[in-house]
Amino acid sequence: MFTEILDGIMETPAYVAGWLIIGGLLLHVGLLAGGGARRLWFERRRGQLEQERLLLEIHGARLRIQTVEQAKSGWNGIRKFTVEKKVLECADTCSFYLKPHDSKPLPPFKPGQYLTFQLVLPGLSKPLVRCYSLSDCARPTHYRVTIKRCLPPPKTEYPPGLGSSFFCDVVKEGDILDVKAPNGHFFLDLEKERPVVLISGGIGVTPMISMANALVESGSTREIWFFFGARSGEDHMFKTYMAELAAKHPNVHMQVCYSRPHPNEVRGRDYHHEGRVSVELFKQLLPSNNYDYFLCGPGPFMQTITDDLRAWGVPDAWVHFEAFGPASVKRVAKPEDKAAAAAAPSAGFDVQFARSGKTVAWNTSFGSILDLADDKGVKIDAGCRAGNCGSCLVAIKSGEVEYLGEHGAEVERGSCLTCICKPKGPLVLDA
């Protein structure tokens, strides 16, 4: 009876419709639940994708910055250059025109900067690193460097310089050289308006030519006083160039000094002044001392000029110099600094050069460990003396060092770039 009634109810349309509604509701709830999970998954995935997109964007931006920086400042590591042309400029001095072996564009550089070469010399276990200033302004097709053979000090039996002799005697047109990108903090700011005095002795003229060319070729009318010192016409590199530069550009005042002219050399034709480039000469020729000064030449020459400029009242900030060799310029100490240095002549600890068997007291008057090594006759190879070329890297056996500025070269753990660091305390070096 009960089952009959139930069967009757189950056959009614209301019953069927009821189940249909319940089924529909269940389906809807199920779909909703499934949809929520899917939405959650989609949300999460979208978050992940968004994160990935942001990371890619950051990476892309980094790459773009890197590429722009590289295009601006050069390339990473070594690039091969072919010697396109080798020109004898004067006795023992040659210019090398270098074009990129990969034929890709050349990055520009700032006038005054240098290139670093890794030279593979027969008999040497590792490449010889040497820096040479760019001796022309930036050109789209090639770089130029000019190299003078480094002769031994007078009355010594030492052989002439390794790197410079290799360039003068061995390197020839068609050779391929390993070169690091232009670098250096000694450069002329082309954006500035101040008049300049370019002062050079001998091969120190190379960055000055780069600066003068960059200025005149940019159309600048900045006043340029160009002082160049040589012993005689024999050492007068770029003689024709200098005469033409002055003839073409009224803002260039060329002043060539010969310290020992040959009897057949005529003042006014071959050179302008007999004697050395000096601040006394500047006082005679320049209307005031209000210039930016750029100097490059032998150590003693630069020392005298910087001391005398200071005595003439030229602020240190207006004087810029590049040292090609060990004798870098030491600013004249003020009397109070001298007194302080005298009161504390030694820092109270030693630097030991283990291989050379030399132990010396560190003194605050030394600019860097390399200066100390030079002073004490300890031979440490050095290129740029600015922490960029890496050739003065020496292993530390014990102790710690402190860097005096930023360095471009990588420093291996447990080693130091002796040209731009000083000891923190007792130090033993493998040199």
Ligand SMILES: Cc1cc2nc3c(=O)[nH]c(=O)nc-3n(C[C@H](O)[C@H](O)[C@H](O)COP(=O)(O)OP(=O)(O)OC[C@H]3O[C@@H](n4cnc5c(N)ncnc54)[C@H](O)[C@@H]3O)c2cc1C
């Ligand atoms: C930023 C910068 C830019 C430069 N730009 C130029 C440039 O434009 N043109 C240029 O010509 N130079 C330039 N130089 C100098 C150049 O880098 C080299 O220092 C120079 O060519 C000498 O290197 P070398 O290998 O020929 O001499 P090294 O082999 O290093 O010898 C140096 C001197 O030591 C002497 N010597 C050899 N053996 C001994 C020994 N046992 N004991 C003591 N002395 C010894 C040699 O006779 C020589 O006089 C630049 C330097 C710097 C830092």
